[in-house]
Amino acid sequence: MPGPHITDRQMRLYMKHRQSDTPAIAAAKAGFSTATAYRIENDPRPPSHKALPRGRRRPDPLAGLWDSEVVPMLKAAPGLRAIAVFAEIRR
Numbered sequence: 001m002p003g004p005h006i007t008d009r010q011m012r013l014y015m016k017h018r019q020s021d022t023p024a025i026a027a028a029k030a031g032f033s034t035a036t037a038y039r040i041e042n043d044p045r046p047p048s049h050k051a052l053p054r055g056r057r058r059p060d061p062l063a064g065l066w067d068s069e070v071v072p073m074l075k076a077a078p079g080l081r082a083i084a085v086f087a088e089i090r091r
């Protein structure tokens with residue numbers, strides 16, 4: 001979702017204003033959109049208690065080559081362009 005993430009503080013402020021105001025007004029007072037307010041209505045957990053994003057879904061294809069070939073190559077010639085490093089790895 002585009003835009004800045006909401007904080008726990010904004011969430012608490014929204015919930016406080018939600019006791020007396022509509023979701024649109026409470027969201028405006030908390031500093032986020034009405035769409036976010038309705039999303040919060042469906043899942044009232046604060047952002048810090050929601051699941052973290054998953055990590056890598058597949059292994060890194062350059063993990064075996066990085067420390068043994070790429071790093072020494074870049075230390076020897078720091079001005080190398082990415083395309084040159086890629087061509088060297090493909091050999």
